[in-house]
Amino acid sequence: MRYSQSFINTRRDDPKDETATNARLLIRGGFIDKLMAGSYTFLPLGWRVYQKIEQIVREEMNAVGSGEILMPLLHPRDVWNETGRWADPNVKQIMYQFKSVDEKEYGLSFTHEEIFLDVVRKNSLSYKNLPIKLYHFSTKFRNEPRAKSGLLRGREFIMKDLYSLHATQDDLDKFYWEVKDAYLRVFDRVGLKDVKVVEASGGVFTSGHTHEFQLVSPVGEDNIYFCDKCDWAQNKEIYTHKIGEACPKCGGQVEEASSIEVGNIFRFGTVYSEKMGINFKDSDGKDNPPYLGSYGIGMSRLVGVLAEVFNDEAGMKWPKSVAPFLIHLTFLGGAKDEAEKLYKSLAQKNMDVLWDDREESAGVKLSDADLIGIPYRVIVSDKTLAKDSVEIKERGSDKVEMVKLDELSSWLERLE
Ligand SMILES: [Zn+2]
Structure with a gap:
């Protein structure tokens, strides 16, 4: 999209x-x-x-x-x-x-x-x-x-x-x-x-x-009492024991x-x-x-x-299973046409991609990507294209990975 x-x-x-x-x-x-x-x-x-x-x-x-x-x-x-x-x-x-x-x-x-x-x-x-x-x-x-x-x-x-x-x-x-x-x-x-x-x-x-x-x-607005060892748990409306007492099921401690x-x-x-x-x-x-x-x-x-x-502090960090998209594709500098081509090829393969096609500053686009919190951010820039690559970063991680353009689809497919 x-x-x-x-x-x-x-x-x-x-x-x-x-x-x-x-x-x-x-x-x-x-x-x-x-x-x-x-x-x-x-x-x-x-x-x-x-x-x-x-x-x-x-x-x-x-x-x-x-x-x-x-x-x-x-x-x-x-x-x-x-x-x-x-x-x-x-x-x-x-x-x-x-x-x-x-x-x-x-x-x-x-x-x-x-x-x-x-x-x-x-x-x-x-x-x-x-x-x-x-x-x-x-x-x-x-x-x-x-x-x-x-x-x-x-x-x-x-x-x-x-x-x-x-x-x-x-x-x-x-x-x-x-x-x-x-x-x-x-x-x-x-x-x-x-x-x-x-x-x-x-x-x-x-x-x-x-x-x-x-x-x-x-x-949370509710209060629960649960055992630190087994699956015993009650809510406060029916709980009659005290914190620190022995669990009625296994003898563990109630928290x-x-x-x-x-x-x-x-x-x-x-x-x-x-x-x-x-x-x-x-x-x-x-x-x-x-x-x-x-x-x-x-x-x-x-x-x-x-x-x-x-x-x-920067925004959402959605788990893959419920994220609005799996991949947040964006471009920096003069790489829009190449990124657009990449988007079309990924969309053809039904990959779950948000394509940030806006002409905005890098600062705006990267902070929006963090706020929205899609699991994988893919950047196409003049610098990455010079190496026939894109840059991939997982939301919440500092690690940046360079992946060759012709290997990107198979790299992304492994995430699905
Ligand atoms: Zn127990």
Whole structure:
């Protein structure tokens, strides 16, 4: 893609109304634009990062046998009344609810359990066509009084939510743990290696225990307790021990840390099915309520989390798997025509290249490259051309490598 045609607008200075690192760096790098607190536009660079994350999540959701759909965001009151959640004071705190001019009541989606169940109940359900597993990527709305953390806490944000319906608790349990493993693969693939699976209380959603996926981070607003030896971890709502106490599972030492929640998984049992009068036929032909599970990943939040983790004083340092591009190609001095030729040959091979074709000073172009944080910067200049070469530098490293022009494609292909 050509820089000059891609609506990339970087800024030298921090935006005055943002305190969160993720918002400051993403706005300066031209990834997002702020509409109001907790509400951002994804610009072309930011949307490419989002789409790379989305594709990783999609691959892992398909791998556990779930199908992708898209559910509406505008919900009629009646379906939410069936579970009693429309009038629940905790729900009213976070759900945008309003009347249209013709006095009909609607809410904006903050989750989709009722809508998923409404979709599946229109089909005859039997033990033969369960489980059902469907997911979507879609916008969620949440009336958020503390929207000051950039993409970490939005009034409007994108989630991946998966819903599953099962004939037995055992089958729900089995799938629940499969999704847990799939989530850990997602976080590993986007570059987050230290995500903990934390036992949590269900809050407004369910009376049983749930699990949160928490990334240990100094900017996190959650607190978790975890063992320094095994995978035992709990959040502060259910933790009753003290720091330094022995881990109840292995005897190791319990530590405390602040963390950011990046995902969560719930087992609702039959509560919602019963409230909505949904049954399936078991193998004896009897009607039974099916078991519901629900599994979320904060997708736009993940972009913010990655920005918090992968940066230095010069800007972003994206992991290869989610970087907006793999290669940032630029030219210095009179080497534009040669660089343009190189761009065309790389583009023909479908390489993931941002071509900075702007007539700007070296200082501007190199500091923009650092701000945007693409993993590999390729410079074509009179000096490198004199050696039939380009200069390659990895973002965040001081090492510069000269690579011959005719060897560049194969050099770059090894990165993909
Ligand atoms: Zn332990």
